[in-house]
Amino acid sequence: MKNKFTAIMVLTVSLTMLLMLVCGSAQGKTGTHFPSKDITFLIGNAPGGANDLTARALIPAMEKALGRNVIPVNLEGANGAVAAIKMARDPADGHEILIHSQSLIMMQYTGQPDVNIKNYQPIIEVAEDIPAVTVAADAKWKDLKEFISYARSNPRKVKVATSGAGSVWHIAGVKLEKATGVQFSFIPYQGGGAKSSVAVASHEVDATTTSAAEVKPLVDSGKLKVLAVLSDERHPLYPNIPTAKELGIDVSYPVWRGIFCRKGAPAEAVKALHDAIKAAIESEGYRKFMETSGFPIKYRGTEEFTKMVQQEDEFHKALLTELGLKISDPR
Amino acid sequence: MANLLGLYTSGLGLVFKPDVILFTFAGTFLGIIIGALPGLTAVMGVAILIPLTYGLSAEVALMALLGVYCGAVYGGSISATLLSIPGTPAAVMTTMDAHPMAKKGEAGRALGLATVCSFIGGALSVIALSVSAPLIANFALKFTSIELFSIAIFGLSIMAYVAPGSSVLKAFVSGIFGLLIATIGLDPMSAYPRFTFGRPELITGVEFISAMIGLFGLGEALSQVEARAVVAEVQTALGRIIPRWDDMKRIIGTMLRSTVIGTIIGAIPGTGATIASIVSYGQEKRISKHPERFGTGCPEGIAASETANNACTGGAMIPLLSLGIPGDSVTALLVGAFMIHGLRPGPLLFTERPDLVSAIFLGMFVANVFMLILGLGGARLFAMILKIPKDLLNTLVIALCFVGSYAIRNSVFDMEVMLAFGALGYAFRKAGIPDAPLVLALILGPMMESNLRRTLALCDGNVVTFLQAFTQHPIAGVTMLATVALLLSPLIIRRRSTAPQRIRAEDRISGKG
Numbered sequence: 001m002k003n004k005f006t007a008i009m010v011l012t013v014s015l016t017m018l019l020m021l022v023c024g025s026a027q028g029k030t031g032t033h034f035p036s037k038d039i040t041f042l043i044g045n046a047p048g049g050a051n052d053l054t055a056r057a058l059i060p061a062m063e064k065a066l067g068r069n070v071i072p073v074n075l076e077g078a079n080g081a082v083a084a085i086k087m088a089r090d091p092a093d094g095h096e097i098l099i100h101s102q103s104l105i106m107m108q109y110t111g112q113p114d115v116n117i118k119n120y121q122p123i124i125e126v127a128e129d130i131p132a133v134t135v136a137a138d139a140k141w142k143d144l145k146e147f148i149s150y151a152r153s154n155p156r157k158v159k160v161a162t163s164g165a166g167s168v169w170h171i172a173g174v175k176l177e178k179a180t181g182v183q184f185s186f187i188p189y190q191g192g193g194a195k196s197s198v199a200v201a202s203h204e205v206d207a208t209t210t211s212a213a214e215v216k217p218l219v220d221s222g223k224l225k226v227l228a229v230l231s232d233e234r235h236p237l238y239p240n241i242p243t244a245k246e247l248g249i250d251v252s253y254p255v256w257r258g259i260f261c262r263k264g265a266p267a268e269a270v271k272a273l274h275d276a277i278k279a280a281i282e283s284e285g286y287r288k289f290m291e292t293s294g295f296p297i298k299y300r301g302t303e304e305f306t307k308m309v310q311q312e313d314e315f316h317k318a319l320l321t322e323l324g325l326k327i328s329d330p331r
Numbered sequence: 332m333a334n335l336l337g338l339y340t341s342g343l344g345l346v347f348k349p350d351v352i353l354f355t356f357a358g359t360f361l362g363i364i365i366g367a368l369p370g371l372t373a374v375m376g377v378a379i380l381i382p383l384t385y386g387l388s389a390e391v392a393l394m395a396l397l398g399v400y401c402g403a404v405y406g407g408s409i410s411a412t413l414l415s416i417p418g419t420p421a422a423v424m425t426t427m428d429a430h431p432m433a434k435k436g437e438a439g440r441a442l443g444l445a446t447v448c449s450f451i452g453g454a455l456s457v458i459a460l461s462v463s464a465p466l467i468a469n470f471a472l473k474f475t476s477i478e479l480f481s482i483a484i485f486g487l488s489i490m491a492y493v494a495p496g497s498s499v500l501k502a503f504v505s506g507i508f509g510l511l512i513a514t515i516g517l518d519p520m521s522a523y524p525r526f527t528f529g530r531p532e533l534i535t536g537v538e539f540i541s542a543m544i545g546l547f548g549l550g551e552a553l554s555q556v557e558a559r560a561v562v563a564e565v566q567t568a569l570g571r572i573i574p575r576w577d578d579m580k581r582i583i584g585t586m587l588r589s590t591v592i593g594t595i596i597g598a599i600p601g602t603g604a605t606i607a608s609i610v611s612y613g614q615e616k617r618i619s620k621h622p623e624r625f626g627t628g629c630p631e632g633i634a635a636s637e638t639a640n641n642a643c644t645g646g647a648m649i650p651l652l653s654l655g656i657p658g659d660s661v662t663a664l665l666v667g668a669f670m671i672h673g674l675r676p677g678p679l680l681f682t683e684r685p686d687l688v689s690a691i692f693l694g695m696f697v698a699n700v701f702m703l704i705l706g707l708g709g710a711r712l713f714a715m716i717l718k719i720p721k722d723l724l725n726t727l728v729i730a731l732c733f734v735g736s737y738a739i740r741n742s743v744f745d746m747e748v749m750l751a752f753g754a755l756g757y758a759f760r761k762a763g764i765p766d767a768p769l770v771l772a773l774i775l776g777p778m779m780e781s782n783l784r785r786t787l788a789l790c791d792g793n794v795v796t797f798l799q800a801f802t803q804h805p806i807a808g809v810t811m812l813a814t815v816a817l818l819l820s821p822l823i824i825r826r827r828s829t830a831p832q833r834i835r836a837e838d839r840i841s842g843k844g
Contacts, residue, residue: 046378053670053671056385073741074740075741075742076740077535077742078531078532078535079534079536082742111534113422127415164522166522171442176458186787187787187788188519188804190519193661194656194657195600197600197656198656199475199476201472202475204476216675217656217675217677218654218655219656220675221678222678246582289671291672292674293670325521325522329395
């Protein structure tokens with residue numbers, strides 16, 4: 001009886017070791033080839049939001065290019081910080097990617113010290129979201145110049161809706177202030193850009209510098225009008241609206257959306273991901289989706305995007321300090 | 332005229348196709364199940380299913396999602412009735428009366444009333460939607476920060492009245508606890524984290540659904556485990572499901588008023604079915620001749636909550652279709668669903684795709700009919716829950732509490748939140764403190780705070796300007812007057828009443844009806 005038991009034990013152990021050996025060698029073989037398993041696509045926001053929809057629009061073409069499944073995982077919480085923190089703790093093998101925007105940089109300084117931009121490898125920029133200086137359709141200002149000169153002679157009287165202190169749309173308004181030397185009174189509205197545009201349409205505030213895509217429905221309803229967009233080029237949704245730069249006001253603040261992986265991922269994994277996502281950006285499905293949603297497609301390669309993220313980090317750190325919104329340092 | 336009629340008939344061809352009907356049915360069915368499971372809400376149901384509708388045509392996808400929406404708002408009442416756990420936050424007020432009624436052995440009556448009221452609320456609100464969406468686009472824009480603040484205050488003032496069988500003082504203890512917990516998270520004006528103890532998960536505040544599941548679900552299960560040895564078995568009789576005619580006659584007024592309240596609140600951006608049912612319940616209790624019966628299992632309570640939360644579904648679609656702005660969090664997700672199919676909800680949809688707008692009206696109505704059929708037909712099946720032995724049921728409920736709170740955002744932290752609130756709920760039950768006011772405060776606290784502080788900022792921090800603002804905003808002014816009346820009415824009643832009546836009045840205040 002005892003012998004039989006020992007025999008079974010030996011057999012089990014040796015079989016397990018054999019299996020491990022086989023697995024090990026199998027992994028060794030495919031390890032040089034990325035991806036060796038399915039890709040997890042982390043989305044730090046609820047399904048249906050701009051980040052979520054953008055990520056999901058990329059996935060079909062990415063899967064084709066990579067030959068693996070790309071599984072979207074919505075990990076909500078703390079405006080995307082929870083997902084970012086998870087990725088920084090997971091293995092740096094490139095099999096987990098994250099979609100994020102400027103807010104990944106800003107949250108380091110606004111109370112999320114566990115997020116450190118140095119833990120993330122920028123892969124590619126996929127889209128932009130452009131702030132639009134928007135007022136009520138029946139507002140007295142005909143164009144951006146009139147609006148600014150009114151704001152200049154009435155400091156702190158013009159109320160501008162943002163989606164929260166230290167949000168990207170607030171920073172867009174601050175950049176407009178700085179470029180023109182005026183002072184607005186910023187009023188925060190939690191819970192997305194639609195709230196800000198509703199506040200303008202109901203005449204609770206005078207203007208907003210929220211997303212051009214977000215104000216579109218109320219512009220179509222004849223409740224709002226866009227005075228200018230804060231980007232280098234005109235916006236596809238508003239071909240007749242000038243950029244601020246065209247009007248001689250030097251301010252541009254495109255909110256970028258890009259894909260990151262954990263820092264330290266093998267170079268060939270970053271390259272494979274970049275190529276797959278680039279193919280996805282160029283796909284018909286992505287182009288069509290971006291057209292309806294009103295986000296201009298914007299491509300920046302790994303090198304260019306990495307450099308920009310670094311510059312953006314320095315810029316936002318300085319600006320948030322100046323505004324008194326910087327309350328933490330990344331650790 | 333022909334054009335106007337076309338808005339209602341041009342979608343017939345789109346809706347009455349076998350696949351569209353099938354998906355509407357499947358959506359409604361799934362929605363009811365999602366709603367009935369604690370932790371899975373209408374928002375989550377729609378969110379999970381949006382990616383699955385990528386491959387479908389626009390009308391099939393939208394009908395399926397609208398079915399989920401209508402079904403889930405209703406489904407919450409099933410677990411509220413049978414388990415005393417609101418399946419969705421919108422069913423919080425349903426729990427107040429539906430569960431006591433079920434405990435009295437009238438589970439069938441409670442389920443039947445909830446189903447019929449949900450149907451009436453949902454169906455009438457769809458009619459309101461189809462009539463008003465093309466006409467009154469501006470309505471949603473009348474509600475600015477000061478109006479939302481007034482609605483939140485009105486909702487909070489109900490706090491003292493929603494708790495049956497306990498004193499006003501204890502209700503306030505519970506409510507103020509809730510208000511304190513509601514301050515956790517980012518400061519609404521300066522975005523500075525408050526009471527987060529360095530936990531990134533707390534930046535956006537305590538996850539409300541985990542708190543609710545812990546408080547109602549785990550708290551109730553724990554105290555049942557304890558009480559089991561003492562209390563006799565709860566009656567498991569189901570009784571008649573289809574509501575009796577005299578029940579219907581009794582609640583017809585409540586249903587109509589609650590439909591109006593639900594539709595209006597649904598149409599206000601930034602509110603939703605939960606707030607609609609709270610306000611409606613409070614309103615009905617305020618005008619009722621027998622407010623002391625609320626919370627003990629009275630049909631009016633079920634009707635007020637269930638009619639209003641389902642009336643919200645049609646209401647929330649009004650600003651979405653007329654202005655392109657979502658009325659609540661589910662319709663906010665629907666914007667994404669529209670966009671996937673290359674559509675932009677808003678006024679242009681009426682000229683670009685009138686057939687689709689028409690199909691939405693018709694499809695939502697059809698979903699409500701399916702909801703009625705499934706609800707009444709399935710009541711016997713749902714009520715099998717009551718036949719499960721109590722020990723097994725409590726274990727299942729506790730397991731469901733864990734799964735549900737984890738599922739909200741795949742977070743172990745939310746399970747910890749649920750556990751903490753479960754302990755709190757148990758302690759509250761021991762001390763005889765009602766838990767409903769805490770939940771109300773958790774929902775309404777952030778809404779009250781951010782809108783109050785925003786209004787103050789808009790008034791440059793000047794209190795005089797702030798008070799004057801109420802005269803310039805009639806909706807806010809009237810709501811505030813109603814709140815004051817609600818808070819003072821017990822005092823006035825007490826002063827006017829003679830000695831024997833005084834006892835009754837005091838009973839009413841303490842809710843010992």
